[in-house]
Amino acid sequence: VTIRRARAEDIIASELPQYLATQLPDDPTARQAMCRAKATGLIEGIKVESGILVELGLDTDGEPLISFSHLTFQEYLAARALAGQPGLPNSLIGNLPSPAWQEVTLLYVDIKQDATSVIQKLIALAERNPEAWLGAARCLNEKVRVAPQEREIVLRGMHSLLSTQDQNFRVRVCELLATVGTLESARVLVDVLEKDSVWDIRYAAGNALGRLGDPRFVSDQPIMLDVPEGEFKMGSNQYSGEKPIHSVFVPRFQISKFPITNSEYKRFMEETGHAAPPDWEEKNFPKGRANHPVVNVSWYDGVEFCNWLSQKTRRNFHLPSEAQWEKAARGTDGREYPWGNEFDSNKCNVFESKIGTTTPVGIYIEGASPCGALDMAGNVLEWCSSLYEPYPFRENDGREKLSAEGARILRGGSWYFDQVLSRCAFRLGLDPHNRFYVVGFRVAESFS
Template identity: 30%
Template sequence: MSKKIQSQIHKQHSIAIASLLALAGMWTPAGAQEPPPYWSLPVEKLTVFSAPRSSKATAEMIAIPAGRYQIGRDDGAKSQRPKHQVPLNSFRIDRTEVTNAQFAEFLNALKLPVRGNFDAGGISRKNADDRTARLLSDAAGSRSYPIIELDDDEARIVLRDGRFVPAPGHENRPVTETTWAGARAYCIWRGGDLPTEVQWEAAARGVDDRLYPWGNTEPNEKRAFTSGRTGATTDVGLLKAGASPFGVLDMAGSLAEWTKSLSKPYPYLPDDGREDVNVQGERVTRGGDYVYDRNAAKLTVSFRNGYSKAPYDGHRHIGLRCVS
């Protein structure tokens, strides 16, 4: 590609970014603004050649059949009550959490005007103009709502010669520090979306009344990854003994996972506004995590009151998986 064409592409993307930041209200406090529609940014189409890891994840999604699924628990925390059934159409869900390598493919597909190199947490004005930096970091402080916070030293995506790549040794670790809107934009790029919290629980729980994805036996190191040390994650998909009834992995421990759903009390009513993607408010995370919500009660399939789930922030303990 000639330098002239590259310059034109970067100019077009800069215009799109400027328009999107204005639309998103980047100069209001992040907690008071609607989610920026990052899924509207111009992005290179996903193919097996441009994004082989994300394409493979889509091809290996697990089918969840239509049916009526038990949600919540009568003997659980208040946020999990009452237990009730919710009808669902069939869907497909990622077998594992999205990795650093997969999310880096998405960042490269955005064709953002970035340059040079940075290590974990090291993005600076040397690498991007002000507008682009706001998409990739906490550059605007309390006004920020980026795609991902690559200025946090717990982020494991770096820049090499103007391309986003996973930090060495972290290719297959679950991606951290994505905001809710950034996570959703990735899934939409792949032709899907974030799961609703009901889809997530159905995929983790199956059709019976089990406590954990694997059954009713308490968690151990073969079923759920809970290192208790911030930043100490592991590769996705290693703990086969922790599989759900459908074969979905890493649904307890590892990272908590963004869902599409606003945090609202049960019973779950899909038409009460909780699935509105254009309004402000905390979004439900599921699955417990490896460092904050790692005791047995918080690794259950029904746990829905995760630690620190502000949608406009990146978090070291929150990741994602997609549905289609």
């Protein structure tokens, strides 16, 4: 807000008598002159000593103009003034849904330490203006009082907004639920992530879950998918390391639907004392990335995770063999990518997708493999149990010996590499001691 300096002095001068301890003259003219002089000095002092006020030149009539140096000062002082009034001020009621009044409203409820009356008014406005639901949700601050009934109504209203046709609005709802949501909100966001047809909204839901807490990963046991026994065509004729195409029989096994996430790996660390990946700070994964795949883990880290999980659950978890991984990724029809034979950067997180980092697991639902596994193309390269040996693949030729020395297999491509590495048949070998920011793992379970 910009105002004539003379007008500001008039306003201050009219309010000063109730605050001054100095005895004022009885003469009205003299009293007004004294208050005006003090107002002039006050504005000058504020401008020079604190920098809260700045001069902005002259208006068209040649009158000096002043303004707050930053909008925050104006918003805070407006909130203080409103909080000093009895009840819910009309000037606030009339502007509640307005984005321009968002900070004033939040400061007001923080000063009052009670958001119930503001939220009740916003709920009443929400039928005509859905923006009011977002305003009400922002007031759900754990530091201020909110009646439980109002909290429940607001969250239900927010959940209903996730079905609106406005995609940008749905993204905003997801982002806001990350800060004010509950366990029920998290379940709603999982539903959005798994079913919404728009990638941007699934991405927003995934990011929100990364901050709020993702209920997909609260169990000690990963979500596992069945891969029936049988033969499949392994390899390809495109690169020498993938030749020849050959049939491999794989007994029935299960594979995790997603790569192992940061939150799952942290649970393993907490229970075993295992060292954190080098990119973690004070044994904490990067903020907001609970449901991103863990990276910077060696092959040995993956093996130790599987051993811990097996002991904890009394099941037979391990890194997938190279054959298990490829069969889970491509099924039995020899497809090029988990979803088919044509590359599509909208179905995976690779270099061509232009994301530039890992993404929450499971948001590329169109990129599912035949068994339903997600992120098998892109996001992160994944360790397999197998040594990097020439084809044909033979499980009993020593390549599955965990104590053997040599490079171990990586599969699946990553956000950093292009589409070539995301092909189902592509294989890399890497020293099992190495840790890279593009390498993670998933787990398998065998039954024989």
